[in-house]
Amino acid sequence: MSTVDLPPAPVPARPSLKSLHEAVHDCRACDLWQGATQAVMGEGARHAHLMLVGEQPGDREDIEGHPFVGPAGRVLDQGLEQAGIARDDVYITNAVKHFRYKARGRRRIHQKPDRWQVAACFPWLEAEIKVVQPAALVCLGATAAQQLLGSHIRIGKDRGRPVDSDLAELVTLTTHPSAILRADDEDRDDAMAQFVDDLKRVAGWLSAR
Numbered sequence: 001m002s003t004v005d006l007p008p009a010p011v012p013a014r015p016s017l018k019s020l021h022e023a024v025h026d027c028r029a030c031d032l033w034q035g036a037t038q039a040v041m042g043e044g045a046r047h048a049h050l051m052l053v054g055e056q057p058g059d060r061e062d063i064e065g066h067p068f069v070g071p072a073g074r075v076l077d078q079g080l081e082q083a084g085i086a087r088d089d090v091y092i093t094n095a096v097k098h099f100r101y102k103a104r105g106r107r108r109i110h111q112k113p114d115r116w117q118v119a120a121c122f123p124w125l126e127a128e129i130k131v132v133q134p135a136a137l138v139c140l141g142a143t144a145a146q147q148l149l150g151s152h153i154r155i156g157k158d159r160g161r162p163v164d165s166d167l168a169e170l171v172t173l174t175t176h177p178s179a180i181l182r183a184d185d186e187d188r189d190d191a192m193a194q195f196v197d198d199l200k201r202v203a204g205w206l207s208a209r
């Protein structure tokens with residue numbers, strides 16, 4: 001499937017966070033709405049200095065209708081706290097607003113969205129960035145980073161450093177919190193420490209402005 005026969009994302013001409021939250025529920029710009037409970041738009045302060053962009057809502061997020069409220073959200077909360085960043089000061093969103101999964105019995109297993117689905121959803125993220133105008137934008141994981149910064153971006157090679165971009169004064173990337181959850185037991189502490197280091201660099205940049 002592709003976007004050829006699908007309507008464009010119905011992003012309001014002059015978006016506000018409220019109008020984006022309302023309009024996204026009517027989006028049919030890709031097929032992901034069909035299996036999901038609801039669209040999950042980003043949340044946070046209207047003029048947050050920091051925007052975090054993940055991949056897509058997970059199982060809990062799909063049910064509750066809020067971003068990063070499941071297990072990955074708890075890892076993110078720990079990372080932010082250890083980096084000295086208050087979650088209330090952050091706008092948190094995803095590159096894709098509906099949950100993509102594969103049903104296995106009663107479980108819903110996360111599936112990475114296809115590139116065309118991420119591209120179809122981009123107008124929503126673009127509008128969020130325009131409304132919030134964050135000073136710093138951090139991509140969490142490859143899906144967001146490659147959509148916003150280019151397909152050449154690699155988490156292992158590029159994480160933690162500033163990337164040339166017009167999206168915000170500081171644009172950078174780090175791993176997705178779910179990758180820390182998936183890490184082997186012996187690697188998890190290191191993965192978390194690296195994640196916190198990346199976030200601390202952003203916190204340092206924000207406090208030096």
Ligand code: SF4
Nearest residue numbers: 027029030098120121
């Ligand atoms: S995932 Fe994005 S583009 Fe696809 S239907 Fe949902 S809001 Fe629209």
